[in-house]
Amino acid sequence: MWHCILDEIPVASTAHQINVPDHHRMITNHLTLKKATAAHSIVEATEDSRHKLKAYAENKNMDEVASLFSDTAKEIISRHYDVYSLDSNYQRLLNGDSVRGTYGLQFFSILRPSIFGSQEAKEYLDDDGNHSKHVDQFKTITVMGACLKDSLMYYLWDAKFEPHEEITKGLRYDKHDCGDRVQIRYLLKDRWSKHLRDSLHEVGDAKLTTLELLVTAIKSEFDDTGFVYMVNKDREDRVRADLTKHNGEQLPNSPYGLNEYQHLHQAVVLSALNTTPTHFKFLEMMGVDGDSVTESMYFQSCYQAIMRTSLRNPTATEKVKIIVGDEPAALFLQDLFTGAEVSDIITGAKAIEKRRPGRPTKSSTKSRADITKENKLRTKKLKQLEDKIVNGEHVDPIDVQVTLLKAGPQSKKAGDLRAKYDSSLLKPNEATRKIAVPLFESIYKSSAEDLIDIDVGQVDEFINLLEDISKRKLHDKHANLLISTTEFDETASPDTNRGLENFVKAWGIWLDLDGGELPPKELAEILPDTRMVTFNSWSDGNYRVFIPTTKFMSMDSYKEIVQTIIHLVEQSAPDQEHLDAKREGRKPRFYVSGKQAAKQKQRGLTPNPIHGIDLSKVTPTSMFYLPCACTNNPDWSFFKDYNEVPRQTLEPTFWVENSILPQPSPEPLFQRIESEEFRKMAKETANDNEPCNQQEVIEEAMNAYRAIPDGDNRHNAFFHAMWQIHFRGRIPTHDLEQYMIECDYDNHQKKRYSKIKQDLASGKYGTWAA
Numbered sequence: 001m002w003h004c005i006l007d008e009i010p011v012a013s014t015a016h017q018i019n020v021p022d023h024h025r026m027i028t029n030h031l032t033l034k035k036a037t038a039a040h041s042i043v044e045a046t047e048d049s050r051h052k053l054k055a056y057a058e059n060k061n062m063d064e065v066a067s068l069f070s071d072t073a074k075e076i077i078s079r080h081y082d083v084y085s086l087d088s089n090y091q092r093l094l095n096g097d098s099v100r101g102t103y104g105l106q107f108f109s110i111l112r113p114s115i116f117g118s119q120e121a122k123e124y125l126d127d128d129g130n131h132s133k134h135v136d137q138f139k140t141i142t143v144m145g146a147c148l149k150d151s152l153m154y155y156l157w158d159a160k161f162e163p164h165e166e167i168t169k170g171l172r173y174d175k176h177d178c179g180d181r182v183q184i185r186y187l188l189k190d191r192w193s194k195h196l197r198d199s200l201h202e203v204g205d206a207k208l209t210t211l212e213l214l215v216t217a218i219k220s221e222f223d224d225t226g227f228v229y230m231v232n233k234d235r236e237d238r239v240r241a242d243l244t245k246h247n248g249e250q251l252p253n254s255p256y257g258l259n260e261y262q263h264l265h266q267a268v269v270l271s272a273l274n275t276t277p278t279h280f281k282f283l284e285m286m287g288v289d290g291d292s293v294t295e296s297m298y299f300q301s302c303y304q305a306i307m308r309t310s311l312r313n314p315t316a317t318e319k320v321k322i323i324v325g326d327e328p329a330a331l332f333l334q335d336l337f338t339g340a341e342v343s344d345i346i347t348g349a350k351a352i353e354k355r356r357p358g359r360p361t362k363s364s365t366k367s368r369a370d371i372t373k374e375n376k377l378r379t380k381k382l383k384q385l386e387d388k389i390v391n392g393e394h395v396d397p398i399d400v401q402v403t404l405l406k407a408g409p410q411s412k413k414a415g416d417l418r419a420k421y422d423s424s425l426l427k428p429n430e431a432t433r434k435i436a437v438p439l440f441e442s443i444y445k446s447s448a449e450d451l452i453d454i455d456v457g458q459v460d461e462f463i464n465l466l467e468d469i470s471k472r473k474l475h476d477k478h479a480n481l482l483i484s485t486t487e488f489d490e491t492a493s494p495d496t497n498r499g500l501e502n503f504v505k506a507w508g509i510w511l512d513l514d515g516g517e518l519p520p521k522e523l524a525e526i527l528p529d530t531r532m533v534t535f536n537s538w539s540d541g542n543y544r545v546f547i548p549t550t551k552f553m554s555m556d557s558y559k560e561i562v563q564t565i566i567h568l569v570e571q572s573a574p575d576q577e578h579l580d581a582k583r584e585g586r587k588p589r590f591y592v593s594g595k596q597a598a599k600q601k602q603r604g605l606t607p608n609p610i611h612g613i614d615l616s617k618v619t620p621t622s623m624f625y626l627p628c629a630c631t632n633n634p635d636w637s638f639f640k641d642y643n644e645v646p647r648q649t650l651e652p653t654f655w656v657e658n659s660i661l662p663q664p665s666p667e668p669l670f671q672r673i674e675s676e677e678f679r680k681m682a683k684e685t686a687n688d689n690e691p692c693n694q695q696e697v698i699e700e701a702m703n704a705y706r707a708i709p710d711g712d713n714r715h716n717a718f719f720h721a722m723w724q725i726h727f728r729g730r731i732p733t734h735d736l737e738q739y740m741i742e743c744d745y746d747n748h749q750k751k752r753y754s755k756i757k758q759d760l761a762s763g764k765y766g767t768w769a770a
Contacts, residue, residue, distance in 0.1 A: 001139035004116060008256050009145035012153040015279035016072045016107040021098035024105060027056070027069045028094060031076070033085060033646075035529065037285060037658045038564050040084040043076055043107060053077050072107050080115040084108045086278060088572070091528035091646075102578040108282045113157050116141045142167065146303065147336075152296045155288045173314050179339030182311070184322045184330045185221060187214055187345050191294065192325030194232070194272045195587070211235060211270060214325065215242055217345050218268055221323060222246065227266035230255065230305045232273075239270065251305055261308040262316075268323040269305050273298045277587065281571055285660035299332040306333065387653055391505075391552050433457050435507050435552070438498075440482040440623055449481060456507050459548040459649055463533055463641055466546065470535050470627030470639040477538040482623035485510070498621055506558045506620035509547040509650070511565070512537075516612015517574060518591060520545075524642045526572050527565065531647045534640050537625065540633040542612075544624055553652045558620040561655050566618070568660075569611050577609060681727070681766065697729040702743045718749045719756055726760050733757045 020026070030049030033041035045053045056073035059066045075081040086106035093103055117137030142164050148154055154161065168174060187210065188196060200207045208216070218227070219242075226247035231239055236250065243250070249261065253271055274280070275297055283293050302324055310316040323345070324330050334340045437452040454462055474480055484498070486506040493501035513523075520534035520543055533546045553561070573581070573588035581588035591611035592600070600607040617624070630636040701724035708717045725731050725739050740753050749756075759765060 001137070003140045003142070004138040005142045005144065007144055009143055009148060009151045009153055010111055010115070012111045012151070012156050013279070013283060014071075014075070014109045015276050015282075016109070017104055017276060017278075018068055018072065018107075019101050019104035020068065021093065021101050021104065023065075024093050026065075027053075027073070027105070028090075033087070033090070035654070036082075036084055037660045038527075038530075038655050039087060039285060039568055039660055040108075040282070041087055041090075041529075043083045043085050045077055050077060072109075075107075075109045080112050081109045082112060084110070084282065086282070087528050088526050088568075092525060097525075099575045099578060102575065102582065106278050108279055110156055110286070111153070113159055146307075147300060150292070150295045150300060152283070152288065152293075155292055155296070156286060176311070176337045178311065178314075178316075179334075179337040181316075181318070182320050182322065182333075182337045182340035184324065184333055184340055184342045185217075185345045186324050186327050186330040186342070187217065188326045190326060191274075191328055192272050192298070193274055197232075197235070197270075197272050197325070210325075211239070214268070214270060214323070215239055218243065218248075218323060219246055221345070222266045222268075222321065225266070226264050227268060228261050228264055228305065228308050229268045229270060230301070231270040235270070251308060253301065255301075255304050255308055258308050259312065262310050262312050264309050265318045265320045266322075267306045267309050267320070269302045269325065269329070271301065272325070273301045284662055289662065294328070295332065299329055302329050302333060303336065311337075387551075387554050387557055387656065435485065435487050435505070437483060437485050438488070439626075440484070442478065442482070454485070454507070456549070456551060459531075462548070463546075466533065466535070466627050467639050467641070470637075471629060473629045473631060474538065475631070477625070480538065480625045480628055483626050484621070484623045486620045488621075500555070500619070500621055503555055503621060505552040505554065507552050508549055509545075509558070509561055509565070510617070510622065510624045511545040511547075511562070512542075512614040512617045512622075512624060513545065513612040514539075514542045514614050515594065515610070516591075517609045518569065518611040518613075520638075520640065522572075522574070523569070524640075526568050529646045529648060530642075531649050532642050534638070534642070535627040536630045536636050536638050538628055538630060540630055540636050543638075544627070547650055549650045549652050551652060553620070555620060557652050557656050559618065560659060560661065561650070561652060562618045564655060564659070564661055566611075566613055566615075567662075569613065574609055692728065694729050694731075698725050698731070698739065701725050701729070702739075705743055706745060714748065718744065718752070719759075722756050723760065723765060727766060733761045736760070 018024075018027075030046055030052050032044050032046050034044060036042045053069075053073040053076055056066050056069045057077060059070045072083070076083045084107065086108075089103045089106045092098060093105060098104065117135075120136050121133050123131055123133055143153075143161075144167065145151070148161065190196060197209065197211045199210050201210065201213060203213070218229075224247055226249065228251050229239075229243055229248045230251045230253060232253070240250065248268075249264075251258070251261075253273060275283075275293065280290065280293055284290060288296075306320075306322050309320055310318055311320055322333065324333070327342075327344075330342045334342050433456050435454050435456065437454050439450045439452065441449045452465075485508045486498075487504040488498045488502040489504050490497045490502060493499060496502055514537075523545065524532060524534065527547075531548060533548075534543055535546075536543050547565075569591050570593075571590055573590045577588050589606070589608040592608040593613070593615055594610050595615075597607040597610050616622075627639060701721040704724075705714070705717050705721040708714045721743055722736060722740060725743075726733060726736060731739060734757075736757055737753055740749070740756070744750060
């Protein structure tokens with residue numbers, strides 16, 4: 001068997017944007033879609049069109065029109081790629097509603113591990129004419145590339161990666177110990193982007209772009225010994241003359257493997273190498289958080305660029321000066337070159353060395369990517385199990401025990417689910433399809449006025465009933481009845497009849513849109529393949545939505561689906577806003593909640609459009625008024641059933657299993673320690689007769705705190721560091737503040753200094769005496 005060795009990390013995901021509103025049929029007529037997530041479908045060639053896509057892919061005659069589809073076609077017909085479409089754009093394009101080219105074709109590809117072998121056994125004839133079998137795989141696959149755990153391949157592939165011991169032994173270095181040689185300068189605090197790059201600044205009487213400011217800084221920062229620079233293709237002609245005049249040599253934006261610049265000791269990265277906003281969101285939906293996307297693309301390119309210099313040579317001793325566009329990139333590089341100095345070009349202020357959010361501590365055995373994957377899988381398993389129990393489906397007892405065991409003894413969800421499963425064993429294990437839908441006279445009534453028996457398989461009958469009801473004319477809003485398609489157990493709580501504790505199962509999704517700017521038609525376009533009903537409310541301008549489902553939902557599944565819909569809405573913008581943004585050369589302002597818009601206004605910002613979804617009614621225990629005519633404005637009365645092809649009834653299991661919601665952060669790297677545990681540790685410390693190095697204890701405590709990323713329980717970690725310095729380092733509380741100042745490098749804990757000293761002196765967390 002062969003061994004496969006790659007010298008660089010493969011590109012694991014690519015975005016294709018093709019703006020062909022009038023000619024999209026050249027490719028869309030040859031495609032079929034298979035639903036993949038709530039927002040995306042996998043794109044495949046139709047059975048009789050593969051030859052057409054192959055012709056686009058090969059483009060033997062170098063046709064310029066065919067070249068628009070060439071790269072996309074190659075990946076669609078390849079068994080080694082999954083190509084996804086953005087469904088809302090795709091369907092609008094098919095419907096001839098591209099809003100002057102605003103909604104173009106958007107495809108995103110993900111390279112599959114099968115590129116290294118499908119593991120399939122294939123028969124063939126050998127040289128002697130005998131039938132033999134060959135397994136399509138390599139004996140070993142070795143990927144040689146820097147920062148592999150920061151790559152998209154690592155995040156996207158469900159594969160096991162292990163260090164290659166023999167190759168690792170032969171490396172010139174596996175970490176950078178030359179940080180003291182490196183000085184990193186940056187221009188902006190915010191993330192570098194093309195928008196920021198082209199922003200104008202008043203400098204005296206002149207107006208300069210950010211890029212021009214950086215070019216000016218290069219002239220004053222660098223000496224005349226030469227440097228390498230990297231810049232986007234759309235700006236290379238503007239800067240080439242200036243930078244070449246100062247001995248600058250341009251690098252390609254993928255500078256991997258170049259060795260001819262090791263005599264240079266200066267480098268600048270002018271390129272803004274972020275992916276497209278839609279690709280960024282797609283990767284987030286695939287479970288890769290925003291920081292990781294930026295690391296894998298922009299930060300990695302910065303690292304590759306500076307590694308063309310003498311930093312590539314482990315025996316070099318010259319100082320190396322680096323300029324990047326933003327502080328986050330500078331801190332990424334500082335994290336790789338421990339001890340490197342980072343400072344602001346404009347003020348000259350030194351940045352404090354700290355770890356970037358999203359990276360594990362050096363003592364961590366698992367990366368945050370690994371932890372996130374495990375958390376996602378564990379949560380998914382729990383939701384799948386609960387939905388099966390709720391719908392009366394057969395559940396393997398062993399599967400139940402394994403899933404609950406993996407969730408851990410501290411999981412409240414697992415505990416609730418265990419009780420639900422135990423009670424389900426007492427009932428006949430038969431799937432039920434019926435639900436008694438309660439009607440209430442008002443939100444204050446605890447008992448139903450009437451019940452409607454619904455079979456969840458008879459969606460049309462229920463929607464027809466709602467349409468008939470919608471024709472009623474009421475003199476007052478409160479004369480209407482309220483509906484909830486949720487089953488309640490009134491005996492489950494002594495305090496409530498239809499609260500969260502009374503919830504049994506829900507069918508269908510309800511939304512209330514009040515005072516927003518999101519039209520019903522546009523909401524339907526955001527969910528292009530989901531059946532839904534929109535109808536007016538009693539008040540003019542407001543409306544409600546009912547989305548039927550194929551089965552019952554648990555509480556968590558209901559919430560997840562509603563949150564997914566809101567997530568998709570808040571990644572969309574009104575059609576006119578898209579056109580205005582395009583004309584003004586800015587990003588469109590996406591829909592936000594009324595609360596978010598109010599905060600924007602308070603900060604003096606132009607508020608984003610408001611979607612109007614009532615966030616107080618996103619639980620399955622909420623009640624909604626039945627449809628009726630709009631008395632104040634008869635023209636606002638409507639009842640619309642969006643049921644055209646390709647719309648289908650929402651399948652809850654599919655939405656939950658293929659969740660596109662951003663995953664919650666992994667467990668904090670620092671776990672809270674209770675006061676009783678502190679007292680126990682203090683007693684052990686007091687009884688410990690082994691002498692300790694005070695300076696080592698202090699440095700260890702400070703370094704442990706500094707290694708905690710933002711948001712990872714740093715509040716408690718700081719207290720723990722001060723406890724260590726006080727008890728183990730034997731620093732009295734009245735001398736502790738100087739150590740607090742030194743440890744608190746970003747002044748996040750400054751307001752707590754006095755309180756921490758008081759707590760440590762109180763004895764609550766231990767005493768010096770045994």
